Amino acid sequence: MAQAAIELTGINKSFGAVRANRDINLEIARGTIHGIVGENGAGKSTLMSILYGFYQADSGEIRVGGKPASIKTPNDAIALGIGMVHQHFMLVDNFSVLENIILGAETDALLKSSIAKARSELDRLEREYGLEVDPDAIIEELPVGLQQRVEILKALYRGAEILILDEPTGVLTPAEADHLFRILRQLKEQGKTVVLITHKLREIMAITDTVSVMRQGTMVATRETRKTTVEELAELMVGRRVLLRVEKGDAEAGAVKLAVKNLTVRDSRGVTMVDDVSFDLRAGEIVGIAGVAGNGQSELLEAISGIRHAVSGSVMLEGKPIDLTGKADPGELRDRGLAHVPEDRHHVGLVLAFEENENSILGYHDDPRYLRGPFLNIDAIMADAKDKIEKYDIRPGNPRLKTANFSGGNQQKIVLAREIEQDPGVLIVGQPTRGVDVGAIEFIHKRLIAMRDQGKAVLVVSVELDEIRSLSDRILVMFAGRIVGERGPEATEGELGLLMAGVEHQEAAQ
């Protein structure tokens, strides 16, 4: 066996009563790609944060390249050649791409020369790995997909020997993920070591050499990827058999609930993001919008939910128009039966500094159920939060815990529980299962399908083709702001992939 790049022995880490890591042993060989899988809250991010110096283990030993290492801060980790791409982006929103990349790695006293050097280095990295981003774009104006690229570039720029990626493909399409994997393989060929945390077992099978499974804070198994299967991994993770594709009957589409006509949306720089989009969403059906991240899906969702200005077109909710000036009151739309699970749960869908129960009423905080006159009805809010925790198996089951301390998948469940439990007539969902484990995906999909079967209209935007295909009754494909095709659920991945890449569209235009 090749020399170990990283050896972890007997790692323990508790947060109060939560034992996030117990007695973890792990050895990762140099020049390999090692996958780590496990349910939400299994302790994957915690383990990697210990390796990267964000947390310190309560006990245990870390060896890097055979030598005992004391990693107290991320700077120690970087000095040891460990780089990390986080599950949640760590970028300065109002800085440019270039500024973010050199942040903390400035080489000269004068920023200007650092920037010039960084620009050429970045140029090289971008060309070498095909990670194209406009170095002068401002982060907050980039779609999440591109922000992700910046994170990856940032780690590469610091010359990491060991690269940890915590759910890097959560926001990427299969094509983009393939692209990332090409980069990772290239890194591996250069002798670098990659640790990949993901919930997508397909990716594990496609790219890793070895894979470890975590469950409830412990390391339950390590396998050679060649010798295992998706089913085995899923079962190891969850401790029971998992339906990887939820069964559903045929849709019985009814009346039109949401009618979008000739909708056009521009972003703050005047670029057309949604271009003359029209479609209907009917009661009792799930419509999926597929597309590569950044093709206008986010803007479409925001316009429909009344938080983004549309330059022209109309959206009718149950026959009545939605105010598209960007000044619509989302509260009023909620009253009219429109619920929205936003793509960006960290900045939009949740207030991370709030307790879980406070987030469970966000947007519904003026519902009389949660109020006693001008006062919050704390008892009702807590009871309601506990109820949802129970129903959606949100862990840890403590409504007083700060939301930032829940794992990514559980945070997503908090948002979904809040929106679905309001029993809306129309539910629009952005990236329903981003960062969510296989067991929870099964659960969320079942919920969405149950809503459909109750005659609710569901619009799902996802960059996961698998998800779109298994959920949707109709699939719309978006490319460059337009809807370039509609397909049934039987559409093949290849067919959709071509549409998403705009191939058919361009041919038609010629």
Next chain:
Amino acid sequence: MSTPYAKLPAWADYGLIPLINLSVAFIVAGFVVMLVGENPFRAAVILVEGAFGKGTGIAFTLFYATTFIFTGLSVAVAAHCGLFNIGTEGQAYIAGLGIAIVCLSFDSTLPWWLTFPLAIVASALVGALWALIPAYLQAKRGSHIVITTIMFNFIAASIMVYLLVGPLKPAGSQAPQTRNFLAGAELPKLNWIIELFGAKIRSAPLNICFLLALAMAFLVWLLIWRTRLGYEMRTYGHSPKAARYAGISETRIIITAMMISGALAGMMALNPVMGDQHNVAIDFVSGAGFVGIAVALMGRLHPVGIVLAAILFGMLYQGGAELAFEMPAISRDMIVIIQGLVILFAGALEHMFRPYIQALFASFSPKSVGMQAVNGKGA
């Protein structure tokens, strides 16, 4: 990733860390005292005795604390909504005008217990209106509230100077202040409370505003953590995007929060004006608005913390005055330096020692660091 460092237990967070910050501030202040050739230990004794040693000292300490509770609450309310209100000073100052109008109109006809509620309303209203303009400019025009509130401090000061040397000054008087109020605008003292405990009080300005301040602290707690409005303010304060998503109007929440903040700032003026001086004089706020920023920070934006921090600053003011009196080498300005050091260590550098203490805790007892989970069901 939330915080790179795990959370401390509450007692360390709210007790130990402020204590360490304070101790460091006093140690550094001690060196300053040594530098001017005085004994720092004796200075400390004089300071504490001056503030708490005698009944009169306690009454003065609480009188100053009253002022700082109002300004601290004012800063905190805005801060919970993500707004940095530096205009507390000016809002309090201009509120003196509202109080002057009420008191000068009614002090000969109404008893204090009727004048007082009117003056409360007038001070809160004027303070709120003075905060309204910067709030409106922030909400509608995006003019940064820090800049506009600073400018409004200057405007308030200019207006008050104009009024106090002109229209509001009694004819023939040399002093830039209104005439003295009559008994109908004098607030009852609270010195008897301290005397209940057996302490003797000569004359001290502690008055009923102290109770009003405590009541306001409770109301602010209710507002922030128990009302829908407070929930909306906190949502906006943490994440404007989430507030937008939740249907919280940016304009409405900014204006409301700033007006409440301004009202609290305005009520501060009641304490010196009606409780002590019985007139509105030039510069009667004298920096209390800015101390409010330190008090709010040190009190971690929580009313209980703010009351405690306000008492601490009250002690520094009162004990400092005694110190300047007892030790000639220590001038008034030295006291300001000591106050500045406390502000620096306890307010501005609040987080300086935190990482070390967290590391220390983590190495002694890892389990103590972290959030409490109610049931251990979570993995």
